[in-house]
Amino acid sequence: MHIARTLFFALTLLFFACKTEKKEQTDPEEQAALPNIVIIYADDLGYGELGAYGATELKTPNLDHLANNGMRFTNGYATSATCTPSRYALLTGSYPWRNKSAKILPGTAPLIIDTAQTTLPKVLKQQGYTTGIVGKWHLGLGSGHVDWNQAISPGPNEVGFDHSYIMAATQDRVPTVYIENGKVDNLDPNDPIQIDYQKNFPGEPTGKDNPELLKMKWHHGHDNSIVNGISRIGFMKGGEAAKWVDEDMADTFLAEAKRFVKEKKDQPFFLYYALQQPHVPRTPHPRFVGSSGMGPRGDVIVEADWCVGEFIKTLEEEGLLENTLIVFSSDNGPVVNDGYYDDSVEKLGNHKPAGPLRGGKYSLFEAGTRVPFITYWKGKITPGTSDAMVSQVDLLASLAALVNSDATTQDSQDLLDVLLGKSTNGRNELIIEASTRTAFRKGDWAMIPPYDGPAIIKTVNIEIGNDPEYQLYNLKEDLGQQNNLAKSHPEKLAEMKAAYTKIRGIAEE
Structure with missing residues (x-):
């Protein structure tokens, strides 16, 4: 009996040793087959800002190249018409209205992503990716009062990023310093912040x-x-030595993004490259001043386009372009005057930041959340245009499917085939949000519930969608949302209200 038992255990150990050895031999091959993933995220870039989306007054050759040689989506959405909520949805795969803290945050706000929550970088890390973020964060840092002179935690590194080089909030908010992996870059301890x-x-x-x-x-x-x-x-x-130079910010973030790629090129990587343009204050590097003829706002869009071109050039030089999926989009729609006198209104000319859409940043009309949305993968995505409805909230489930993970969330849908141009079956319905107010897209229809308050934010001159009555638009026939069909199509309105309530009701239970 003793001999039999000993033989059984010996064979069992040999079996598992063989399995382990086989796994170690195949894992590197599986890793090598995984594509690199890059999300390039603009800040306040409207649907009509790029040549590929109809702009005639601005030159955006590098972004147009991605759009014209990849898949250009005409129905691509951020989840929100403001920055923090959209960024929350992109990284968590969850609608921002499910989290009451997902609203425009001050620079001192605590982290609004639960460190136990599923996130896109966590999902990719689990599949062998090295993960990094460079650029704008604006999702809060720490768990309460932050001491900027010590290690800052939790933050990007605690929700799945191996490396982070960020600004805490926005370019127009303090603290005006860069933070690398939880520590203020170049901080002089004798000059505390x-x-x-x-x-x-x-x-x-x-x-x-x-x-x-x-x-x-x-x-x-x-x-x-x-x-x-x-x-x-x-x-x-305080913190004088650590303060950024606004005009150098684009170059600083570009250098960090390129450095990450070069250092991590021998293994699959995920980079979230969050541009600061064209958010205020618009501070183009002197190389780009006057480049657009439209003042600083136009100049920083030209600058952003150049940054994307230089980044793509780095991927190409490192031999990575054919094995890298690039997703480009914006966190919300456009705003012209958003807090500074920068000639953005005076020099706008014939440029239409929202293109044919109504509204803009802060708005429940289409221009608030319908944004440029491009996927590019050289040799893998056949160039084309897709009218399928896609949302940034779907990136988590879709990219999880790409790397053979079954991770998903309540709101994120696997639209990988749509993003790769293999299918036109996008989302059927989507809830969009603007400053805690929500509206609904379903098929070709858009519904905005009644909301109190001003119809226009006068300081930025944007219609935000408030109206005492329901609004219903057929976007296929009326993309500019000029004809409210709520009273003439009561059955369609009832259908939309029921579908909208069914989704929103999940959050209320």
Whole structure:
């Protein structure tokens, strides 16, 4: 009996040893077959800003190249008409209205992604990817009061990113410093950073009180601490050596994105490259000043296009382009004057940032969330245009399918074949959001429920969709949403209301 038992255990150990050895031999091959994944995310870029989407006044050759040699989506959506909620949905695969904290955040907000939550970088890490984020974060940092002079946690590294080089919030908010893997870059410990969003620090100049120190005048909401001659939202003291130079920001983030690619090129990588353009303050590098003829807003779009071109060039030089899936989109629709006097209105000319769409950033009309949406994979995606409805919330499930993961979430749908141009069966319905208000897309129809409040935000001159009555539009016949069919199509309105309530009701249970 003892001999038999010993023989059984010996054979069992041999069996598992063979299986382990076989797995170790095949894993590198499986990893090598995985494509690199890059998401390039613009900030406030509208549906009509690129030549490939109908722009005639701006030159965007590099983004047009991606669109014309990849799959250009005409029904591609962010989930929200503002930044933080869209970024939350992209990384978590969850509608932002399910999280009450997913709204435009101050620079001192705590992290709004639960560290136990499923995220896109976590899913890819589990499949052997090295993951990185470069650029704008704006999803909160820490768990309460942040000491910017110590290691900052939790943040991107705690929700799935191996490497992070970010700004905490937006270019117009303090702190105006870069943060690498939880630590402020180039911080002098003898000049500690202090941040406050309620009151100023004694003796510190502000845009409101010291307009003579400004190189860019504020228009609304940006009259606090002055950094590099630009007044911001919030108050900051100290950290002089760590403060960014606004005009160098695009170059800084591009260099970091290129460095990540070069260092991680020998293994599958995922890079979330979050551009800061064309969000305010628009501060093009001197190389791009005057390049668009449309003032700083146009110039930073040209600059962003150049950055994308230089990044693609790096992939090509490193021999990675044929094995890299690139997704390009924007976090929400466009806004022209968003807080500074920068000639964005005066020099707009014939350019239409929203293209044929109504509304813009902050809006429940189509221009708030329908944005450029491009997938590019050299040699794998046949160039074309798709009218399929796709949303950034679907990237988690779709990219999980690409890397043979079964990860998904309640809201994210596997649309991999659609993104690769192999299918036209996109989403049938989608809830969009703007400043906690929600609306509904289903098929060719859009429905906006009644909302109180002003119909237009006058400071930015954007219609946001508020109306005391239901609004119903047939987008196939009325893309500009000029004809409200709610009263003339009561059956369709009832159908839309029922479908919308069914989805929203999940969050209320």
